[in-house]
Amino acid sequence: MSPVALIESLDHEGHGVAHVEGKTVFIDGALPFETVTFNTYRKKPSFENAQVLRILKESHLRTTPRCPHFGICGGCSMQHMEFTGQVAAKQRVLEDNLARLGNVKPQMLLPAIYGAPWGYRQRARLSVRHVAKKGGMLVGFHEKRSSFIADMTECHVLVPHVAQQLPALRQLVAKLSIFDRMPQIEVAVGEWVTVLVFRNMEPITPEDEAHFKAYADQWGVQIWLQPKGPDSAYPLYPLDAPPLSYTLPEFAIEMPFRPTEFTQVNHAVNRVMVERAINLLDPQPGEAIADMFCGLGNFTLPIARRGARVLGMEGSRQLVERAFEGARHNGLAHLTDFAVANLFEMTEAWLAQLGRFDKMLIDPPRDGAMELVKSISASDAPSRIIYVSCNPATLARDANVLVNVKGYVLKGAGVINMFPHTAHVESIAWFEKP
Template structure:
């Protein structure tokens, strides 16, 4: 028996209250910590992507369990006066920005609540002082992005864009208003270029990098033809981008002497170079504000010995050294340690040095190291459980924790509380407006 071309509604599980794809109507009452609307339907809790409190909605079921239904907004019967017009034509599908329909103040409120709830739930702690949210531009802030590429064999066409929400499919993009204008302009022209290439069926992804010495980085899966190489070089030159190509090599290679990308910390009179594959903050205004706040909160004394863990290319370490501290930066990537060392040299900073170490393992302080009285750490999403234990064992007086995941920050805050540390101050940093992503800063002091 042949199946129809349309997607049939999935049969509900034995204990499921609704079928996948079913449309349900409900009134929304409040928001989850990640910005979804919450309501009730037939006695069960329903999460609605794109919904706001006070709205009457029709929503399509994505997942259904016995007590919880997850849905996506289909239509509005009653609209909240707080609903904002969407700035991006792709916002309903794209997985990048899930909160464009929400006022900025409401976005900040749910992010603040998320941090407070996680600290209470995982650590049973509350800061002595809540800092005001650190915020920057709502749009036009992102100076770095990765563009996904996928060859559709059926259509024999290259898809160029971002991943759809909760899907591996791509949204072919025509704009992205959270990008800095220079990169959004490149993005509007990029699909036509890539689809014109003879090797369009063998491309991996593109990364666009702004700031100093902006760059286009292309991952290709087989060697490029001479014609394709010439097209890419001409496009990069026209857009005033350095061209970097990555084939079978582990790292992208500069073409025609493209300069290494860099960014500035203007308030500290610093310029930091980085390779296309290195981690850097994508929001330059917020990065500057974050570094300034870190210096203010940690308040290093002149000559004070400070540890900077997960230091990357020196974002915080060089700023601390510029403020007069004697800094030891530790990072897992030997390549990034080399670039951090080079950044210190180029910025004429002598009181900072870097070393490579696996920070998922117990911290080994080099022999002859000073007594560190302050530490800053900026770990990945899985946090720094081992590191906070080790910092407590070193009796570090002040610990400044930069977090991109409130749950692991809260877990590590609980560890520090058990080791005799007080959470003095905490606050969110809105590094990614229009998204539910929460960055936070927390200052701990040894009792």
């Protein structure tokens, strides 16, 4: 007989959390307030991972998934949960991490940032594989907990004009001479052009090129090829397409980018996030501000637009070069400077050499910014730090240092629902020096 569990909450990956016979059980497909039976697929001494079998009592948060591939495709994990419930669950994950891992509590909860629940994804990496048993070419995301590619014919989180190309992309790759040597297609949607980057592990033939050109003309996209690493990507056709870019209208900024460079997946929510971060930071003319992990300058250029002097630091030389180009493109080169630096190896002496900053914005990858926050001098610290995070656990860890070691106050924190229907939690936190 299958065990029964009462679901108490969701974890940071969207699994239902229950306690059964003194052990924590994380149950895929279960929602808070539900009573379910489950089947365990991984046992550890202190916890188990399981899959829901039957729902004995259904949550008021449960809804019918929109996509027929939900439950198989690993692209989404929360379509079975009502949209506003997803946002609330992510807020609770953030609060729990701050309290449990960071020993901190924000003075206020910032309003959640969210946008359209469907058709939001403007960046994607689609896997490609020929699987004879499934009828030929597969193009899509991986299945849940698997290296197999989901047999997808539709997707409701990709922007619609890309999602409707999924069957056509399968047909295109099947025609190519290197159909079995093309493992992925990267999608990048800009303001004026949509780029599809095909990872070709062998050179294409003239016939392949003709197929690509016909596809580009039919669907109104630009085709790029990537024979080796991301830096090797180049446009194939058409060569006169407008450059990729996204805009931040609130700051009159256009950000050019290459299709293999990191940009936010959800451009609409990114605009609101940048506006929130800049309003919290409140840059003033004459202030010196540091933008750590600056990337292309997503926050650097809006800070400069407000009149402050900004130093952007980033580990990738290519991104720093693109940030310089973006500053020149937007007429902000006189207020910005950029430097290549491994911020995961920051020291207090190294940070002090950069000079004093009135304020700081930190937007690190999932690993967080531990060495950076440890390096902030207690005597000459920025008066305000805005921290944009894509991992609530590392945000909480770093907040512990900022509040309990460096003497900052956590004025506010809130979630950013950058990836609806997934368990991914982005957030923003505001630290102030008393």
